[in-house]
Amino acid sequence: MALKTLSAKAAAALDRELMSTGAFSIDQLMELAGLSVSQVVYRVHPAEKGRRVLVAVGPGNNGGDGLVAARHLRNYGYQPTIYYPKRPKNDLYQRLAKQLEDLDVPFVDDFPTALQSTDHVIDAIFGFSFSGEVREPFPAVIQAMTETKVPVTSVDAPSSWDIEDGPPKSGVGSNFHPDVLISLTAPKPLVKHFRGRHFVGGRFVAPGIAEKYDFDVPAYEGVDQIVEVGPEGLKL
Amino acid sequence: MALKTLSAKAAAALDRELMSTGAFSIDQLMELAGLSVSQVVYRVHPAEKGRRVLVAVGPGNNGGDGLVAARHLRNYGYQPTIYYPKRPKNDLYQRLAKQLEDLDVPFVDDFPTALQSTDHVIDAIFGFSFSGEVREPFPAVIQAMTETKVPVTSVDAPSSWDIEDGPPKSGVGSNFHPDVLISLTAPKPLVKHFRGRHFVGGRFVAPGIAEKYDFDVPAYEGVDQIVEVGPEGLKL
Numbered sequence: 001m002a003l004k005t006l007s008a009k010a011a012a013a014l015d016r017e018l019m020s021t022g023a024f025s026i027d028q029l030m031e032l033a034g035l036s037v038s039q040v041v042y043r044v045h046p047a048e049k050g051r052r053v054l055v056a057v058g059p060g061n062n063g064g065d066g067l068v069a070a071r072h073l074r075n076y077g078y079q080p081t082i083y084y085p086k087r088p089k090n091d092l093y094q095r096l097a098k099q100l101e102d103l104d105v106p107f108v109d110d111f112p113t114a115l116q117s118t119d120h121v122i123d124a125i126f127g128f129s130f131s132g133e134v135r136e137p138f139p140a141v142i143q144a145m146t147e148t149k150v151p152v153t154s155v156d157a158p159s160s161w162d163i164e165d166g167p168p169k170s171g172v173g174s175n176f177h178p179d180v181l182i183s184l185t186a187p188k189p190l191v192k193h194f195r196g197r198h199f200v201g202g203r204f205v206a207p208g209i210a211e212k213y214d215f216d217v218p219a220y221e222g223v224d225q226i227v228e229v230g231p232e233g234l235k236l
Numbered sequence: 237m238a239l240k241t242l243s244a245k246a247a248a249a250l251d252r253e254l255m256s257t258g259a260f261s262i263d264q265l266m267e268l269a270g271l272s273v274s275q276v277v278y279r280v281h282p283a284e285k286g287r288r289v290l291v292a293v294g295p296g297n298n299g300g301d302g303l304v305a306a307r308h309l310r311n312y313g314y315q316p317t318i319y320y321p322k323r324p325k326n327d328l329y330q331r332l333a334k335q336l337e338d339l340d341v342p343f344v345d346d347f348p349t350a351l352q353s354t355d356h357v358i359d360a361i362f363g364f365s366f367s368g369e370v371r372e373p374f375p376a377v378i379q380a381m382t383e384t385k386v387p388v389t390s391v392d393a394p395s396s397w398d399i400e401d402g403p404p405k406s407g408v409g410s411n412f413h414p415d416v417l418i419s420l421t422a423p424k425p426l427v428k429h430f431r432g433r434h435f436v437g438g439r440f441v442a443p444g445i446a447e448k449y450d451f452d453v454p455a456y457e458g459v460d461q462i463v464e465v466g467p468e469g470l471k472l
Contacts, residue, residue, distance in 0.1 A: 022338065204307075222278065
């Protein structure tokens with residue numbers, strides 16, 4: 001049985017609802033989302049296989065999830081490096097970056113060079129609110145993630161993919177197929193084009209909310225914040 | 237080797253530093269603290285041993301940690317019940333309570349009665365900022381937790397204990413010896429009077445901060461947010 005998917009529009013509405021009537025703060029939700037991402041990396045790429053993790057951080061909430069994930073990974077003993085070329089003057093993102101600086105996590109300006117000395121990549125550039133064209137400086141970053149042999153984990157969406165239709169027909173991202181995807185709260189329609197290892201994370205949705213938005217809360221185990229669901233959201 | 241302890245004054249200064257120069261929000265810290273508490277309960281009292289958890293919630297941040305823990309436990313499949321007699325008009329606490337209401341977690345007014353139909357108790361009444369007298373309605377609650385056969389997990393401090401000197405010499409709390417204690421960030425001096433299972437949680441302190449406040453970040457494993465350290469903070 002395939003997991004139901006959540007459209008871009010529904011995902012945006014869900015986020016708004018969680019933060020209004022749901023009474024969550026964005027700090028809380030981002031902390032739990034980023035924690036989920038860190039647990040996926042730990043699961044698919046244990047530190048013994050290489051501690052270096054390069055995190056490509058976009059300008060919005062998907063980037064914020066990446067910053068939180070990097071902090072948790074640092075606390076697990078990984079060595080994250082952050083590529084964060086567009087830093088908005090948003091208080092939350094600035095605080096998340098400061099938390100990494102206090103852990104002596106390096107920030108770098110040259111993604112392709114950093115990619116040559118990492119063991120794993122987190123793609124936290126664009127999430128479910130992405131549409132249209134990939135703006136500078138991210139085309140070259142997505143191209144580098146397309147060509148690298150280093151495994152890539154994408155957060156919520158492979159960056160550049162259309163949330164409904166998947167990879168663009170041509171140009172940047174048309175051949176971008178990350179190894180791992182973590183869908184936050186629920187898979188987006190693009191998962192039908194994804195063939196890697198697929199996880200769902202974000203264990204904070206009340207059953208009533210999931211019912212209202214017509215998606216399934218997957219069967220998390222123990223205290224895990226993630227669950228592997230297989231390609232296309234098939235339950236394993 | 238005993239873990240170093242953190243005085244009440246130092247713990248308060250650490251909290252202030254984390255939330256100022258450390259750039260953490262209280263939402264973030266409380267989410268991670270409460271998550272730690274939930275993992276301790278899962279570890280010492282798996283759901284198969286009984287899903288009912290009664291959470292005694294105090295009026296401050298210790299209570300907030302308990303509310304967060306209850307939400308995570310609910311998501312793990314436990315059946316928490318909340319006793320929260322003094323609800324401050326603080327936005328964060330109100331939101332944490334609302335998140336529980338949305339999960340259909342019941343709030344009860346009569347602690348001793350609720351205690352008769354639970355499998356585990358979380359004592360989240362007072363934390364490191366407690367001193368002086370136990371105010372109403374909590375003396376009867378602490379007395380009930382003292383007398384019950386149901387295992388009790390205390391958050392940061394057994395409620396009513398002096399943070400430096402441990403159990404009061406007489407009166408309420410003088411015979412209160414919870415089964416489990418989770419020290420948040422670092423044990424407080426009272427642990428020298430504690431003889432149950434002892435955990436440390438709150439995996440968010442940068443090494444530089446721990447060094448400045450002269451305590452040890454314990455050896456967390458994997459993605460665990462907690463580590464068992466043994467009575468008096470002896471490393472196991």
